[in-house]
Amino acid sequence: MRNLNWGVDSAAAVTEELHQCVIDNFGRPDFWGRYLSTIPNVSEGLTPDEYRYIQNQGIKLMPIYNNFQAAVGSRAGAVAARNAIFKSRQLGIPEGTFIFANVERFFEVDSEWIVAWVEAFYNSPYRPGIYADPDEGPFNEAYCQATNMSNLVREQAVIWSAEPEPGTTTKRNAPRQFTPSRPDCEANVWAWQYGRDADECPIDTVLMENRLYRELA
Template identity: 75%
Template sequence: MLLNWGVDSASAVTNELLNCVRTQFGQPDFWGRYLHTIENISDGLSAEEIRFIQDNEMKIMPIYNNFSEAVGTRAGSVAARNAIFRARQLGIGDGTFIFANIENFFQVDADWIIAWVEAFYTSSYRPGMYADPDEGPFNEAYCQATERSELVLEQSVIWSAEPEPGPTSKSGAPRRFQPSRPNCSANVWAWQYGRDADACPIDTVLMESRLYQTLT
């Protein structure tokens, strides 16, 4: 299996942050960044930052985090439409997966997941979900969603938050791609295996090359 190594950060990618990561960890293949500014949580991605990332030979992994629970059909549909609108505004390329940031302390239900996926189906983007299959309600909600909607399994990709052996350099990344998975069929194509690195404010991520190829 071909893998790509990268990072994600709540902070905007600057020369200083990029140099820190290159020096301490290596050159990322991609960088995960949030679509929206949320006070005390994340800097929102800008068109200028996208150009900077791409000019430095990295792809962008877009993350949508402008929500604090994933419950209900209407909320899932609104979240997806907002994510799609922002991605279009920023000029993110067609076919890119956009990852809903579903933390393990969020409430989650199958209605939200189905609505998130179905809203993307008629768009030029594809639905992803950052989630924890081990802790919290995501596993049960996701498996219920796949039972109710074939599109969930067919269209969506999961970026798993577990297990968490810890941040490493590019050369020291896990040799085996072993993210936690829901206990039902799922496309788990990315793994955040290290969080909150000490040397730079980033998390470290592995993804399958088939996901990497879809990124802008």
């Protein structure tokens, strides 16, 4: 069995109340995925105080960049990466941490954007991650094209897969097998959002391989 870590992600800020809700209903998360930007009606952006609170609980941070609505074109990919890197520096996120682009299944996506995102990170102190759905939407085709265009995509990028969705569970009852959906080409799929929109608390549940967990903030 692979060495796996269990955690959650949330659009809402990690408060004492939300943290306790997760502990009471699901268990203690090893890591917490949080968005770097405030998007009205979508996400609360991570603040320095919240980041300190997360660290003080002994929880690792999984940073997510979501200040874009389409993943098309090399210029847009480079701009998104530079903005994500800037925000990460601003928050004091340690060098070497993976930063995940939030590519939703309903987004337009092309290979040029993916290549630019990865290449911009290659020349930065951080590492490129992508949250995406390999089953629904255009990501699968775009990603496989990107791996043909740039070896860096295949070598450097880590995928956080949104499929399949068996549903949220407690830490104790998390899937024993790590079986996220993967693109139809070589890909480093190291994380899996296996449950969305829990009833008990406003969180999703996530499994990741320990090799990614070690590279979180």
